[in-house]
Amino acid sequence: MPTGPLVVEQIIKRSRFITVLEPVQSAAEARALQARLRAEHPDASHHCLAFNAGPPGSTRDIGCSDDGEPAGSAGKPMLNVVLGADVGQFAVVVVRYFGGTKLGVGGLVRAYGGCVKDVLAQLETKPFVPHMTLQLQCDYPDLSLVEHLLSQHHGHIVEQHYGQQIELQLSLPQAQQQAFCAALADGSRGRLLPTLMTD
Numbered sequence: 001m002p003t004g005p006l007v008v009e010q011i012i013k014r015s016r017f018i019t020v021l022e023p024v025q026s027a028a029e030a031r032a033l034q035a036r037l038r039a040e041h042p043d044a045s046h047h048c049l050a051f052n053a054g055p056p057g058s059t060r061d062i063g064c065s066d067d068g069e070p071a072g073s074a075g076k077p078m079l080n081v082v083l084g085a086d087v088g089q090f091a092v093v094v095v096r097y098f099g100g101t102k103l104g105v106g107g108l109v110r111a112y113g114g115c116v117k118d119v120l121a122q123l124e125t126k127p128f129v130p131h132m133t134l135q136l137q138c139d140y141p142d143l144s145l146v147e148h149l150l151s152q153h154h155g156h157i158v159e160q161h162y163g164q165q166i167e168l169q170l171s172l173p174q175a176q177q178q179a180f181c182a183a184l185a186d187g188s189r190g191r192l193l194p195t196l197m198t199d
Contacts, residue, residue, distance in 0.1 A: 008119045012111045014099025018044075019115040021092045021123065025131060025171060026053050026158075027063055030091035034065065037093050045098040048112060050078035051091035055130070058088060069096075069112075073105045077113035085120050092116050130174040133158065134181075134194035137165045145187050146170075153180040170194065 005022040020037060024030045030051035038047045046067045053061040062083065064075030078092060094115045103111055138146055143166060150156060155172025172180055177196075184192045 004124075006119055006123055008115070008122065010115070010118070011099070012114075013101045013103055013107070015101065015103070015111075016097040016099065017111065017115050018095040018097075019092060019119045020095065021090055021119045023089055024051060024053050024091045025089055027051065027061055029053065030063065033091050034067075034093050037095055041095045041097075043097070044095045046074065046094075046096045048074035048078060048094045048096070049091065050075055050082045050116065052082050052088050053091070054088055056086050056088040057083075059083065069108055070105050073108035074112040077109045078116045081113050081116040081120065087120070087123065087125055092119060131171050132174050132177045133197040134170045134172070134177070135197050136168045136170060136184075136192060136194040138168065138188075138192055139165055142166075142188060142192060146184065146192070149180055149183050149187065152183070155180060169197070 005020065008019045010017050018041070020033070022033050024033065030049060030053055034047055034049040041047065046069050048065060048067045048069060050064040051062060052058065062079065064079040066073060066075045074094070078094065082092060094112055136146065146168065150170060150172065153172050153176040155170055155176065157168055158171050159169040161167040181194060184194065
């Protein structure tokens with residue numbers, strides 16, 4: 001998976017293409033990246049997306065969007081490059097500012113696919129680590145314990161909802177799951193027992 005975010009910018013036939021690659025672990029995170037870039041570049045013509053949120057070579061959690069470009073001219077060629085890379089858990093958004101020269105469908109396919117190839121050529125990666133997603137309900141005073149143990153076990157909070165209790169969605173490396181759950185049960189005297197989320 002990528003070690004961190006990467007941005008590559010280029011001009012193709014007067015259009016400005018900004019390619020942003022970031023690590024993601026779900027389709028929701030990939031679409032959130034697209035939405036964030038849409039907000040950051042409101043004057044851009046298109047914000048095209050392709051992602052593989054799963055392990056390298058997997059097609060279980062993939063997707064793409066042409067975002068207004070002719071069908072199949074942006075998202076699909078981007079996704080083909082994404083799936084051809086020996087990397088997983090990342091999304092790439094190509095932000096295009098139209099420069100006045102139409103590229104045609106073939107030109108768009110080459111431009112968008114080429115942008116993803118260019119950013120991947122500069123990408124630093126680290127080994128893929130399978131993660132587990134857990135659900136947990138806790139009381140407000142328990143949150144600091146949960147956060148402390150998550151940091152010790154290389155995990156993080158994916159989602160949190162506040163009501164009478166806090167509902168948490170947690171992600172942590174598969175190899176750390178048992179140790180985390182044991183430490184959480186121990187630290188809470190058996191009150192906090194996360195459940196495994198399945199698709």
